[in-house]
Amino acid sequence: MQRHLISAADLTRDDAVLILDTAEELARVADRPIKKLPTLRGRTVVNLFFEDSTRTRISFEAAAKRLSADVINFSAKGSSVSKGESLKDTAATLEAMGADAVVIRHHDSGAPHRLATSGWIGGSVVNAGDGTHEHPTQALLDAFTLRRRLVGGPGGGAGGDLAGRRVTVVGDILHSRVARSNVHLLTTLGAEVTLVAPPTLVPIGVESWPCEVSYDLDVVLPKSDAVMMLRVQRERMSAAFFPTEREYSRRYGLDGRRMARMPEHAVVMHPGPMNRGMEITAEVADSGRCTAVEQVGNGVSIRMAVLYLLLSGAGPAGVPAPAPAPATTRSPEESK
């Protein structure tokens, strides 16, 4: 593992499988009456959120706390960022707080990379979503969910990865960091990814991505093992990308009738927040085939694994042993 997690594209297959297997081990902690491990005691994790978030922020907080780290939550609203403070000055404050890891969500694509490579801070940087670029921990929790649902947990399938599984990602691909990270990670793990969207919401240069593109959802659904619905990201749209909401739902929304075209074993995913009635109907969102809530729970295990692997200098997967007690004996050097 590298020191930072900025992009799913940086993960090798071995890195990704190590994170997924570690998350599987750590998920067991959630089943215990006391959901805490002492592994990151004395370490400080800062959640630095410049953009709104519900699931990602509380899940990083829960993950850090379950590993006994100290957590500082920083949101741009109500901080000096709203007075115009720069990322560099904010970074200097975090450094003064002794942050061992900074989990950053930012509206600008590239902000986490800047933080990681600028030399402004000494700790690890974890990208929790940057602009329309990447959201690697979301892709990891999606892969974890797929592995559990379709492959049967660690060791299942070909080496526990997603070889040959067909994942269809539907909707606002253009503005979606979730789609971008998933295309990279899922293909690294052996899955075949197809993007389905109106032509106006397909990014320029998609030909160079390791996936197929289709404009016809009904044709792709019967060949899918999982269908990932994306939120239409109105806050990132400066123009009209489709005629009306009704027209969008009619062609690219998932309702009960469409879901019936999917193979029986296939699941419906959504990263949240959902626009019910737009990209997904309430009937589908609330059905047993929709993994949206399960994805949120799995997000805690994945973020525990990422923080654990980045901060404890751990090697292979496994529930970590308790942190070593502070040294009480002096080294020969000191005794002299």
Ligand code: NCD
């Ligand atoms: C996504 C995000 O913020 O990129 N949500 C999330 O992290 N759970 C997707 C979205 O906002 O639509």
